Amino acid sequence: MAGAETVTGADRDSLFTAAWEGAVEPRLAEIESHRCQIRNRILLGWLATVAVCVPAMWLVTRYELGGNDGPAFVFAALVVGMGSAWSYYYFRFRDRFKNELVASLVTAFDQRLQYIPHDSVSMEEFVQSGLVREFPVTGFEGEDLLRGKIGATAIRFSEVRATYQSGTSNRARVRKLFRGVFFVADFNKDFTGRTYVLPDKAQRLLGGAGQALQGMRSAYGELVKLEDLEFERHFVVYSDSQIEARYLLSAALMARITDFRNRHGHPLRLGFVDSNLYVAISVRRNLFEPRVFRTLSDPALYREFWDDLALFTGVVEELNLNTRIWTKR
């Protein structure tokens, strides 16, 4: 495929069909056979667990082995044992699926992209962007890193799950802070401050009172009121420089961000920090994962991956990041 910038509208179907026929289908038979093997092992494992569990529980109860905790101990041991075996087989299969099928699909999508299944955007970068800062990040994991240069714009993005701890140290609970795709791109303009575009929850919930609340200085900076009413309906902007925020958020870019949000429907946050554009796209699905109990030969599965790739790499074209008419090249 020529590149992500050419993937638009009707072209996408034919490009996907070519990728399916050239990159996925030839590799499917072996991996599908591997999947059937894993599925059978898992089913057999569960049957074996039940077959062992029932007489073991009867024996433990009948002869009062291990006191009152005996049955629970036996049950827990069998479940842990079965879970470990299941994980071992599943993760080996998943690694193969990602390294062979997803990687070749990514190459077919855009040769300039490199796919690293076990890597992600770093926690330091996530925290330093300051894009999600309602609570301090205490846990962070990620996978499915994609990186490369699309036109003049270097990008990288991965799936990310960030958590925080709530409650006291005795009764601490781990809660979700962000789950989705964290995207980093080299922005096409030079700037020095920090500007954030966040979903406008306060104004949507509380109307005028919400706007008054936003007017108070936030941890993100000073409120920036922009002229694009449609953009303002969906987003709230904070920055440490009123002029720089307007320099970055030109009328054209505001329209593109609104359009991107309306077409894809995912909650969206953008941060302009350290000459980079950070985009946090909330997504509830686990991306690029195989399935064990359903066939892998269904093109719809790969079409979903393809559309995800188009959505995330599309940020470059949709926000026009390849336009390099300013001093930064």
Place this chain on the structure above:
Amino acid sequence: MSLTLLALLALACAVTYNMLIRRRNAAENAFAGIDVYLKMRYDLIPNLVETVRAYATHERESLQKITELRQAAAQPGLASDARVLLDNRINVAMGGLFAVVEAYPELKASENFQQLQRALNEVEERISAARRYFNTAVMEYNNAVQQFPTNLLAGALGMHSRAFLSEPPEVHVPVKVADNLQSRA
């Protein structure tokens, strides 16, 4: 009772007064922001003129005109209205210059000229951003000066509505610069 009312009235006046001053200062600060970027543009003009002169030897008249306008605009203590007027004339002159450049392919291809184009493009966008901020600040100030009851105190203090800055219709420079660079990308 009447003392309480008086105290409340005084407090309301103080709050309103502070708000009016804050908004007036914000508008003035925003105008100063435009000034900073206008000066950045004036600093680029001599380099641009020299670069064009090296290639376009027949354009002495238009280069001379831009140099004179730049010198006039860079004078200290210029009133804001006069500065805006001169800035508009510079825009027109620069638009003419970039139209002429089309006839000099070697000039268009020169690295120095392209770098100047990029710098000018950036400054133009920063001026436009500063202008947008100024207009937002003026709108907030004008709302306070015109709306009841804050207009009562604003009138007593001699505060009047300010005019918005509109994008001059003759300004084609950023478009031409962008088009030129885009066609090379």
